[in-house]
Every structure is written in C-alpha cells, then in structure tokens.
Amino acid sequence: MFDEASQQALMQEFFSENREALDRIERGLLQLESTPNNRELLNSIFRDMHTVKGNCRMMGFERLEELTHAAESLLDLMRDDKLVIDILIGNQLLSVLDTVQRTLQTIEQTGSEGEVDFSPLIFQLERIQGQSGADKAPTTGGNEESRGVVDLGAEPSALRTDGESAAGRIDSIRLSIERLDALMNQVGELGAVFNQLKYAISRNPSQMDQSLESLGQQIQQLQGEVLQYRLQPIGRILDTYHRLVRDLAVETKKKVVLDLVGEETEVDRNVLISIKEVLGHLIRNAVDHGLESPEERSSRGKSPVGRVRLTAEQKQGQIYLEIADDGRGIDVDRVRAKAIDRGLITSEQAAEMREAEVMKLIMAPGFSTVEQVSKISGRGTGMDVVQAAIDKLGGSVTISSQGGRGSSFRLRIPQTMAIVPVLLVTACGETYAIPQVSIVELVSYHGPEVSRNVEGKMQSPMVRVRERLFPLVALRQVVTSLEDEATVTRSVERIQAEPALHVVVVQCEERIFALDVDGIKEPANLVIKPVNRIFADIAILAGTAVMPDGSVSFLLNVPELIKV
Amino acid sequence: MDKKSVLIVDDSSLARMMVRKIFATRFTEWTLIEAKDGEEALSLSDGSLHLALLDFNMPGMNGIELAEKLMVKHPSLAVYLVTANIQERMHQRAESMGIGFIKKPIAESKIADILQQVA
Structure with a gap:
C-alpha cells in the first residue's frame, strides 16, 4: 500500500512506540504489585497494553496481537475489580512483556514474528481469567471489556440479545457460602432461644419475658439479614x-x-x-x-x-x-x-x-x-x-x-417493600398504620388546649402546631363510607369542644397536614402484604398487615390522603 | 476547490502516522489535524473541520466523551469512532449520538468509504 520509505518509517514508529509502552507497562506492573488499588496506574497500564495490541494488529502481526490481547483482557478484569494483582499474575504479565520484547527483536532482524509458540503463555493467562469468577471471557473478540463486547463486524441482531440477557437477569441472586453460613448460624440461635422459651413456659415462668425479648431480637436480626440479600444494585x-x-x-x-x-x-x-x-x-x-x-x-x-x-x-x-x-x-x-x-x-x-x-x-x-x-x-x-x-x-x-x-x-x-416502620393509630375502632417516613411529629391536646389550637379557616378546620397552622383532616371521615359521613363530620365548634385531640402531622412532598385520629398507639415494624383484591381500588390503602392479635390493619397511603 | 480538513485523534503515534500516510498518498485534497488526546483535539479544532476520526481508548477523556464535546462545538461535524470492538453499551451510546464507526485496523478503502459519505 505504501512505498518503501513510508513502510520503513511506519516500522520504525512501530518499534519505538511499542518499546516505550512496554517499558512503561513494566515499571507500572512492579509498582502495581505494591499498590494494587492504584486505579490510575492500572488504567494507564491497560491503555499501553491496548496500544501495543493495536499496533501489532495494524502492522499485521497477528500472533503478537493475540498474546497482547489476552494480557489486555486480564488487565481489564482487574479494572472491573474481578481480579486483584498478585505475584503469580504479576509474573505472567511480566513474562508476556519479555516475550513481546524478544519477538519485536526477532521482527526487527528477520521481518517476521518467528516460530516461538505463544499458546502456553496465552493458556496461562486465560486460566487466570477463568479463575476470576467472571463470566467466561471470550478468548477472541473481547477488547474494551470481557463481557458485552460487540464486534463491529457482526450482524446488529447478534449484539441485541446479548446485552438484554446480561443486564436483565434480576430473578436470581448469588449468595456466598459465608453469608449462607451466617444465616444458618442465626437460624440455629433462633432455635436455641425457642427452646429456652419452651423451657421457661413449662418450668420457669419467671424467665419468660427475657426469653421472649431475645426471641424478638433474633427474629429482627434475621429479618434485617434477609432483607439485605434482597437488595440489589x-x-x-x-x-x-x-x-x-x-x-x-x-x-x-x-x-x-x-x-x-x-x-x-x-x-x-x-x-x-x-x-x-x-x-x-x-x-x-x-x-x-x-x-x-x-x-x-x-x-x-x-x-x-x-x-x-x-x-x-x-x-x-x-x-x-x-x-x-x-x-x-x-x-x-x-x-x-x-x-x-x-x-x-x-x-x-x-x-x-x-x-x-x-x-x-x-x-x-x-x-x-x-x-x-x-x-x-x-x-x-x-x-x-x-x-x-x-x-x-x-x-x-x-x-x-x-x-x-x-x-x-x-x-x-x-427502598424495600417487605418491612415498613410504621406508627399505629386508631379511627372508628380500627387500627391503621402510617409509614414513619411521612410523619413529621405527634401532638396531643387536652381540655382547653383543644379549643385554643383549633380554628376554622373558610369553614375548614385548621390546627396550630408550633405556631404554624395546618389543615386538619379527620381520619375517621376519610375511612368511613359516604352515607355515614354526615354522622362523623364535625364542625370546627364540635372539634373545639372535644376533651382531647390527637394529631399526626404528616408530610408528602411539600405538603404538610395534620391527621386527626382517635388514638395514637405504638410504633411497629410491619410485614406489609399487598391489599386484597376486593380493596385494590381503594387508593388510600397501600397494603395490609396481620397484627399480633390476628386482626388485619391497613397501611395508609399518605399521598392519597392529601387528595381526599 | 478549498481543502477540507480532517481531525485524527489517537494516543498511538503509529496509528496517527498510518492515517497520515494514507491521506498523504491517496486523499491529498484533505488537510490533516492530529491530536494525541481529547484535550489537544479540542484546542486544535475549529470551524473549518469536516470530519473527525477518533480512537476510543485514550488517556483523559475517551472517544465518545470527546465526540460529544466536538459535536457541541461544531454541530455539523461528521464524527467516527475508529475501533476494533467496543463494549455494547458504549456502542449504543455512540449510535444514539449519531456517531459512525470505522472498524480497526484502519485501511485506505475504509477511509475512502467515509470520505464519500461526508463529501
């Protein structure tokens, strides 16, 4: 393609650029062995290896290209944190450098790569790659990354399915044996505490409270652990x-x-x-x-x-x-x-x-x-x-x-749907759960405090909390059916006359309002289940939970309450 | 006819030399501007550019990041990534920006195809 002089100039550049790059890689690798977390260094080693590979390909030295490609793939796994350099890996990469240097000399003297067989070295590099736990890296075609790599020459349809399956795989998780063992341990302790409790009930009732408490703790720990495993990036x-x-x-x-x-x-x-x-x-x-x-x-x-x-x-x-x-x-x-x-x-x-x-x-x-x-x-x-x-x-x-x-x-x-920290409140004899995340504060007014802090504004009741007025929404009104509404709706005057007023100040985005409830019970961590199909159309209910006494309570959907 | 100009960005001096030689022997109506990385490319680029051929893997910004900056600076510039194979998401990212591809190793015939398209 080029005249003699151009071809020679290209070869000169090929040698000098490669040697510079190989020198830098060598110095870099030695440094990397003592500072394996130096990302910048790793990136520059990778880039130099990439350049050497590209140069070999450009000048048609295919076997050198294959060897440097294998080394580059290994470095790429390190960039992906799938592999950390150790003495063995360092030695392999250094022997790649020596081999490339020697082959460059051979090329300089004879014009060709010579007869040296690179395959044992390439085999070693691929073996290390295989041990890294990464998806089986393609031995050819990979370059910028060992996975999800597209050969630009390939049919477009071929590259589609690939990425879909790699990124879309969210129906299974991988758990290390260590984490599984930790879970097993916790279950074991759970069993031990259960036995303690059984013993306490039959033989030593005075120990019951203590056993119950540690049982509760164990369950909570286990819950937390399992929830952790459900989290995925x-x-x-x-x-x-x-x-x-x-x-x-x-x-x-x-x-x-x-x-x-x-x-x-x-x-x-x-x-x-x-x-x-x-x-x-x-x-x-x-x-x-x-x-x-x-x-x-x-x-x-x-x-x-x-x-x-x-x-x-x-x-x-x-x-x-x-x-x-x-x-x-x-x-x-x-x-x-x-x-x-x-x-x-x-x-x-x-x-x-x-x-x-x-x-x-x-x-x-x-x-x-x-x-x-x-x-x-x-x-x-x-x-x-x-x-x-x-x-x-x-x-x-x-x-x-x-x-x-x-x-x-x-x-x-x-972040997770399974367990929600809530506050339990009552209205019309039912228990409702309000997600803790939407609660600003709880206030109870008694006796004359009620009438002092409740006032009407355009016929709507408002309540004063810390010098600020918030719209007062009665939960009992929200949760009762339309025909009963008249009986539960209370005028500002009626509310002012109540002996006590319990409000939960809730916030959704920028809106804050006060929820008037019949009673404030305790905070709890509830395992929330989706709302039964019969109630699925009721927007103010976000889920259900089974209470300790076997009854069912509803998780309130705060953004929807505001709309009501 | 005025000379057209092409920007070559590659951190490999051999790669730049190769492209330079190809243009010097076959496409003499083009003026070459060479840069070894994105930063240099941005400082050298001006409104006279018609075409940019960019390496992907470079120190500093990569080819796609550079392409984006160049396209902002010169909206009508035709941009191609010169690469052998590329991570799929990068490929899609480049395509969604309207960037073309030239498969490495670069050769006269491939450049000829591109020049025909941008002419």
Whole structure:
C-alpha cells in the first residue's frame, strides 16, 4: 500500500512506540504489585497494553496481537475489580512483556514474528481469567471489556440479545457460602432461644419475658439479614436503557446522551422489577417529548446532542430516582388547555391551580388518550401508568420544568417493600398504620388546649402546631363510607369542644397536614402484604398487615390522603 | 476547490502516522489535524473541520466523551469512532449520538468509504 520509505518509517514508529509502552507497562506492573488499588496506574497500564495490541494488529502481526490481547483482557478484569494483582499474575504479565520484547527483536532482524509458540503463555493467562469468577471471557473478540463486547463486524441482531440477557437477569441472586453460613448460624440461635422459651413456659415462668425479648431480637436480626440479600444494585436494570435510548434516537432522528448516576444504589428486588418499566417509560417520554431535534436545538443555541440523566440515590430508606432532560421543558399552558379539553378539569379549576399541580395532570388517566404505541415497549400506555405503578409502590412523583431548559421527573419510592416502620393509630375502632417516613411529629391536646389550637379557616378546620397552622383532616371521615359521613363530620365548634385531640402531622412532598385520629398507639415494624383484591381500588390503602392479635390493619397511603 | 480538513485523534503515534500516510498518498485534497488526546483535539479544532476520526481508548477523556464535546462545538461535524470492538453499551451510546464507526485496523478503502459519505 505504501512505498518503501513510508513502510520503513511506519516500522520504525512501530518499534519505538511499542518499546516505550512496554517499558512503561513494566515499571507500572512492579509498582502495581505494591499498590494494587492504584486505579490510575492500572488504567494507564491497560491503555499501553491496548496500544501495543493495536499496533501489532495494524502492522499485521497477528500472533503478537493475540498474546497482547489476552494480557489486555486480564488487565481489564482487574479494572472491573474481578481480579486483584498478585505475584503469580504479576509474573505472567511480566513474562508476556519479555516475550513481546524478544519477538519485536526477532521482527526487527528477520521481518517476521518467528516460530516461538505463544499458546502456553496465552493458556496461562486465560486460566487466570477463568479463575476470576467472571463470566467466561471470550478468548477472541473481547477488547474494551470481557463481557458485552460487540464486534463491529457482526450482524446488529447478534449484539441485541446479548446485552438484554446480561443486564436483565434480576430473578436470581448469588449468595456466598459465608453469608449462607451466617444465616444458618442465626437460624440455629433462633432455635436455641425457642427452646429456652419452651423451657421457661413449662418450668420457669419467671424467665419468660427475657426469653421472649431475645426471641424478638433474633427474629429482627434475621429479618434485617434477609432483607439485605434482597437488595440489589439498580445498575443491573439501568444498563438496558442504553439500548432503549439508542433505538429511540434512531427512531426519532435525535441525538441523545444518556448519563447514569448512582448505579450502585441498592434497591429491593421486587421494587427493581416494578420500576424497570416505569423508568423506561419516563426515559422514552424524555427523548420523545422532552428533547428537541438536533436542528431545533442548534437554532436555539443548545448542543445538538440532547442529554437525559438518570440519577439514583438512597436516603433514609427511600430511593430517589430522577429522570431529567435538557429539552424544551413542559409547556404548562398547553397542559392546562389539553386537560380542560379532555374534561379532566374545568377552566375555573385550571385558573386556580399552581404550576406544579398543572404539570401533575400529565400523569392523570385520560390525559394522553392517543394510544402511544411504541415499538420499544410494544404497547401503548400513557403517563398515568407511571403514576399508578409509583402509587402501588407507596412512592410519589414530583415534576419540575423550566421552559427551554428541560424538565425533570423525581420519584421517591421505599427502598424495600417487605418491612415498613410504621406508627399505629386508631379511627372508628380500627387500627391503621402510617409509614414513619411521612410523619413529621405527634401532638396531643387536652381540655382547653383543644379549643385554643383549633380554628376554622373558610369553614375548614385548621390546627396550630408550633405556631404554624395546618389543615386538619379527620381520619375517621376519610375511612368511613359516604352515607355515614354526615354522622362523623364535625364542625370546627364540635372539634373545639372535644376533651382531647390527637394529631399526626404528616408530610408528602411539600405538603404538610395534620391527621386527626382517635388514638395514637405504638410504633411497629410491619410485614406489609399487598391489599386484597376486593380493596385494590381503594387508593388510600397501600397494603395490609396481620397484627399480633390476628386482626388485619391497613397501611395508609399518605399521598392519597392529601387528595381526599 | 478549498481543502477540507480532517481531525485524527489517537494516543498511538503509529496509528496517527498510518492515517497520515494514507491521506498523504491517496486523499491529498484533505488537510490533516492530529491530536494525541481529547484535550489537544479540542484546542486544535475549529470551524473549518469536516470530519473527525477518533480512537476510543485514550488517556483523559475517551472517544465518545470527546465526540460529544466536538459535536457541541461544531454541530455539523461528521464524527467516527475508529475501533476494533467496543463494549455494547458504549456502542449504543455512540449510535444514539449519531456517531459512525470505522472498524480497526484502519485501511485506505475504509477511509475512502467515509470520505464519500461526508463529501
């Protein structure tokens, strides 16, 4: 392809660049053995090995390419934390360097790689890779990573299934024998405490309380342990969205970058499964409706490449997920007009609504009546599906938007659904559970305090807590049927005349209100089950739990209470 | 006709030399701008660029990160990643940004195809 002089110049460059890189790798490896956590060093070793491999390929030295490729794959596993350098690995890599150096000399003298057999060395490298516990690394074709690697020459269809299966595998978990042993130990202790209790009951009643208490502790520990195992990094589902965004970008002829932040955030397996589709929906919405075309973006002085950022973080038992785009933002006036048009609100209501409330209408059933049949998810759904799924998880959605700058959907969902810390309260003789996370504080007023702190504001009762007035919502009114409502509804004057008033101040997003309950019982950790089908349509109930006495109590859905 | 310019970014000097030689022998109507990493590429790029050929694995920012910055700076620039094989999510990420691919090792015929597309 080139003349003699060019070819010679290329070979010169081949030798000198490779030797420099090999020298650096050697120094780096020696240093890495004493500082195995030096990421920067590891990255630069990897890059140098990558360069050497690329150079060998470029100049047609296929066997050297194969050898350096195997070494590069090994380094890649180290970058992925699947392997840590030790003396054995260090020695193998150093002998790769020696072999490459020697072969370069041979090439310099004879023009070819010579007859030395690299396969024993390659075999050794692959054996170490196999021991790393990583998925069986492909011996050829891998490069940037040992898994999920695409050969650009391959058929596009071949690379699709691969990523799906790797990232979508959330129906099983791996547990180390050590953790299993720890569980076994705990179960053993549980048995021992149970025997103590049995003994106490039959022979030594004075020990009963103590035995019961340690039994409770054991169970709680076991619960905590098992819950831990259910938690999985959210990154396992986030990976699949790269594919989604790519397909959407091609379909809509937009240019999109998807940023993922907080992939290590841990979420309960069940929650993970439920939010997978929700997030996909929101991402689709962001690309479809949020982002402008590259031309429109350029004409507005924005980057032609739109950005969708998915952030996951965990705070106090809650998972916060945000899908933000830098697109055109939500046109509040258009949403308002469309909602009136669809009959969701009247124009009088629309005039009174705040922007945040108007934006929430996007998620209302019936807002997007046009079936948006998507090639990606394969069926048509409006944004109300998102709201419904989040409600079911006991979470909430906040929408914000800036015209021309983009919009963001912020979801809050409980990290785990199985056990929820709650406060038990009573109303109309039934016990209800309020999630601790939504409780601000508890206040009880007695005697004359009641009338001092309750007042009416436009016919609605309000209660004063620490110099602030909050709307007072009576739980008994919320939970009774319509026909009985008249008997339980109490005027401001009636409430003021009560001998005592117990309120639970609850908060949902930015709204705070006081829940008037008949009695405040104790806090508890409840194992929450989904609501029975008969009650499934009752939005204010988020789940059920069996109480110690065998009765059933309901977990209240605080965001829904506010709507009532 | 004005000369068109192409930006080559690769941390391997051999790789850059290879592309330089190919352009110097076959596509003499193109002016080459070379950079060894993303930072240098950004400082050298200007509005006269038509095409950018980027390595993926480089010190500092990788090829996709660089592509994004270049596309912001020069919206009409055609950007290609030169790579043998790439992690699937990176591949999808690049495609969703409208970045093309040239399979390594780079060769005259592959460059000819690209030049035809951007011409």
